Amino acid sequence: MKKEKNVSLAQAKARSTARAATVFLIPALLLIAIFIIYPVIDTFAISGNRWNGISADRVFIGLDNWKALIKDEMFWKSFRHNLIVMVFSILLQIPLGMLLATFLDAGGKKFNIFKIIWFLPYLMSSVAIAFLFVYALATNGGIVSSLASIIQGKKTTIDLLGTAPNALYTIIGVMAWQFTPFYMVYFIAGYGNIDTSIYEAAIIDGATRWQYIKHIAIPLLGPIFKTACTMSLIGSLKYFDMIWNMTQGGPAGSTELMATYMYKLSFQQFNMGYGSTVAAGMFLLITAIALLFNKVFKVKEEY
């Protein structure tokens, strides 16, 4: 390549990189604009209307929906449920995932069979898992109640999905069953990224396996923990599909999450305007919590 007079090679390279980047980014940008940015803006726009979702006339009512949202007990109740789900998801899924990953990492290739079996739940669709557990937990002929009957020697009913405080925690448990394998694989990858020479050096220096995990591996996995927590956090705040198929927010709203509430308002109660307000409120809350989380748990990026 001949060097042009006024342009340095570095500048030319930067320019051509910029050009290529633009060309390659346009399709992705278009998709993001159409499927994410536009709907977000539209959701906020609709939230200023009274609209049943089908009628041609949308009545602009300014901030009335937002005022209603702030006073809406049901919304804050669902938000509280979301927070409970979030806290327990992080407390259950991530330590369990870590534990399984540590076990698999220590075992090496001969534990591959566990890796496969433990990963299976994550491969099932949420809807299938929902049905599976609805049947297993059914008070009439479900596994749990039947086993309890056998142990007790008389007909015993364990109602995990049909009563108020139980249902939410049952769902948290099912969520953990579904998502722990994901974090397990995530942490296995994290272990894989740690240089083997570090491990060897530690062992030669006389560290035990436990000391290695506690003082070397876990600190090195810090950033991965943080990302995993953020994912679990956002995931549990916007959770919808499995809960919808298991309880539809019931019994009596005790497993209502922001997303199920939004869906009911928008599509079952002909209240798209207010449903959009709930969606927009969710967006703001989730963003705020995620940003706050990132700020509080600032972990050094580099090793």
Add this chain to the structure above:
Amino acid sequence: MNKKVLATILAAALTVTTLAGCGASAPTTSSGGSDNAGTENAQGADATATGAKQTDGKNLPTLTTEPMEITLWDIATEDPSKSTQEGAVHRFEKDYPNIKINQVHQQNDNYKQQLVVAMSSGQCPNIYVHWGGGPMAEYYKSGYANDLTEMYAKYNHPEFIDAAVAQSTYDGKMLAIPFGGLSGCDIFYNKTIFKELGLEVPTTIDELEAVCDKLKENNIIPFTLANASKWTGSMYYMYLVARHSGNAEFDAAYTQENGGTFTSDAFIWAGTKIQDWVKKGYFPDGVNSLSADDNQDRALLYDGSAAMMLHGAWQVSGIKNDSEEWYNENLGVFRFPEDSEAKAKGVPQDVEIGTAIGMGMSFNCFKEDGSVDQDMLDACYVLATQYFNDDTYNNDQMTSGTQPSIKGMEENIDDPNMKIIADVFFNASNVQLWYDQYLPASVTEVHKNCMTELFGLEKTPKEIGEEHDAAMKKAIAEQ
């Protein structure tokens, strides 16, 4: 750090897009018209000569001979309703070959939502089915349902029973043509168990309670109920309210005028009765976990652990399908017993809970400028009144255990249970549509939650009445 902020925002943004992402357009079928376009002119010309039509000699609008396409949405994904309804469309297309019906079967589970999405994105089908009640009013007010009052008065139509016409009407306007058949709601019971224990069919609520106590003594659950579905528990509530006050208190509470309220005497009485029954163990344990979608209520009936079930008439065909032998041997039916105290005060004891239309068809035939597309509307009317609801259609319906909402049809019933159900229905002084179809959509949600809380003993009858009132007041204010 900026990148991370952006990433976080984008991740969160995905939550909002779950709403907007649903805006996918309905399946469009644009290819259908061209393949028979060639033959249409020829057939249009000698339409009068192409043999007898089913509609000949009837007072009906003359249909266009131009090619036309009509989209029809239904929820007939499974036989027998699938072949019954497709049959009606085929007969129509045979008689009017220039008109093509694009019949789309939607899944029942999310049909209502799909319809809302289709309407909001300008893809509303020309004919769609619904259950009447609050949503029908909503579709009409939003401009997606033609007013059929004049056509219905002017042209031939099946002699629908009065309750069916009333249920297809909103604000004095006929908005739908019934086609789903009526469904009463009665108590199914296990004849064998009743005989073994020497029990008689109860005619008053006191007798019913005596029967229940006797069943309890023998370790049989009196009522099987799957209340995870909520509308199932609502049947008990609706009937108790109706027996204690006829339609009067519900109608008053519905308008919230002249002191009408969901905390009035009948509602409190019904709620108290239900909670009393729950405490006495008249319902299965874990009643709020059992789901009617999986027929977990029927399962308890089959294995003999429960003896009675208050449910809609469609259970007859469902149970027959599961096991005809069991059905013939064991299943009987009786109407909801009377409240003798209220009867003494002159409260009518023959109000029926149920639906007189099952489902209705509404038409969305408008031109782009908003005026009525009369040609298409004519075709829709003829299809719905003369091909759906014709003899072949009604016979198919009867065979599968559905009672058409047409006068005189009750005389052709063979099944003894269906006969009782039809008798009860036709002798009713009034038919109260299910609350969860009749009430405005926002109140329905409250009502269903309240049913869970009522059977779960989590709230008192007064508290749930107050919740109904608050929701109802809000819905009225928003209208």
